[in-house]
Amino acid sequence: xxxxxxxxxxxxxxxxxxxxxxxxxxxxxxDQVKISHKELERDGFSSNPFFxxxxxxxxxxxxxxxxxxxxxxxxxxxxxSTWKGPSVYMEDLYVMPDFRGQGIGKSLMSQVAQVGKxxxxxxxxLAVLDWNTPSLDFxxxxxxxxxxxxxxxxxxxxxxxxxxELANEAPKD
Amino acid sequence: xxxxxxxxxxxxxxxxxxxxxxxxxxxxxxDRVMISYKELERDGFSSNPFFxxxxxxxxxxxxxxxxxxxxxxxxxxxxxSTWKGPSVFLEDLYVMPDFRGQGIGKSLMSKVAQVGKxxxxxxxxLLMRDWNTPSLDFxxxxxxxxxxxxxxxxxxxxxxxxxxKLANEAxxx
Numbered sequence: 001x002x003x004x005x006x007x008x009x010x011x012x013x014x015x016x017x018x019x020x021x022x023x024x025x026x027x028x029x030x031d032q033v034k035i036s037h038k039e040l041e042r043d044g045f046s047s048n049p050f051f052x053x054x055x056x057x058x059x060x061x062x063x064x065x066x067x068x069x070x071x072x073x074x075x076x077x078x079x080x081s082t083w084k085g086p087s088v089y090m091e092d093l094y095v096m097p098d099f100r101g102q103g104i105g106k107s108l109m110s111q112v113a114q115v116g117k118x119x120x121x122x123x124x125x126l127a128v129l130d131w132n133t134p135s136l137d138f139x140x141x142x143x144x145x146x147x148x149x150x151x152x153x154x155x156x157x158x159x160x161x162x163x164x165e166l167a168n169e170a171p172k173d
Numbered sequence: 174x175x176x177x178x179x180x181x182x183x184x185x186x187x188x189x190x191x192x193x194x195x196x197x198x199x200x201x202x203x204d205r206v207m208i209s210y211k212e213l214e215r216d217g218f219s220s221n222p223f224f225x226x227x228x229x230x231x232x233x234x235x236x237x238x239x240x241x242x243x244x245x246x247x248x249x250x251x252x253x254s255t256w257k258g259p260s261v262f263l264e265d266l267y268v269m270p271d272f273r274g275q276g277i278g279k280s281l282m283s284k285v286a287q288v289g290k291x292x293x294x295x296x297x298x299l300l301m302r303d304w305n306t307p308s309l310d311f312x313x314x315x316x317x318x319x320x321x322x323x324x325x326x327x328x329x330x331x332x333x334x335x336x337x338k339l340a341n342e343a344x345x346x
Binding site: 023024033034039043048051077080083086091092 | 196197206248254
């Protein structure tokens with residue numbers, strides 16, 4: 001199936017909000033979600049946004065059962081290491097279940113790594129719940145270092161060659 | 174001793190760089206610091222900075238043995254929770270040893286909380302090494318929840334009442 005990774009626009013916020021909720025359900029914490037598409041619009045699309053977002057889009061003929069063509073997202077922001085400089089932090093990575101297994105997740109993550117590198121970032125970091133073995137295995141197999149494991153969270157980092165490699169796998173425009 | 178907490182200016186970057194190195198020595202990792210004041214100038218004082226910084230300044234008559242009046246700093250940036258909205262992340266908090274015990278660290282941290290709240294942030298978060306018991310005790314005493322402990326790192330968060338209280342303790346300008 002064809003898919004396209006692109007930067008999110010303000011109009012995507014309802015889709016992103018929908019998928020944020022799906023991810024929260026998967027993480028067994030749907031009652032923790034306190035923000036809607038309105039906050040996403042306010043916080044992600046101003047002149048100094050709190051976050052950046054990429055979405056994965058499929059053609060109309062491959063839309064989901066409910067009629068959605070935006071089927072995945074990666075939400076990230078820039079952080080700073082006073083030892084190494086700019087870094088990128090991937091807050092959320094999600095692909096709807098029916099659209100997995102086709103490389104959409106890998107493409108989203110690689111695109112984040114590439115965008116980060118264009119901004120001179122030297123790290124891509126994220127956090128994962130320790131019971132989330134599929135995701136944990138996925139990230140470690142891509143070269144992430146598992147830097148912390150306690151109370152259910154793991155802090156992961158891509159840097160050096162693993163980061164270069166990840167960025168080089170980003171889909172060509 | 175009087176001290177003042179103020180936003181860092183580009184000219185403070187050499188002092189901040191000096192203090193970053195002192196903190197790295199304290200964390201037993203001075204060889205890991207790869208950036209200098211030049212990167213701080215580039216990354217913190219553009220139109221879309223990677224970080225924000227507050228410095229603590231003492232009067233000339235109270236300068237350090239080496240002649241410094243900038244004796245502490247707090248470096249932070251904005252992050253985003255897709256469940257809760259904007260958050261602030263405290264990357265570094267450091268006060269020179271001779272200037273501790275006077276509330277400079279607490280003032281720096283409170284000011285970060287206050288600035289964050291003005292920007293609608295609902296969390297102040299940070300990372301901590303588990304062997305750093307003085308700092309860990311300090312943050313927990315101020316109301317932080319220790320959310321993760323592994324491989325030496327602790328993930329801490331201020332929110333709700335603890336955050337409000339912290340922000341309310343910021344020094345009045």
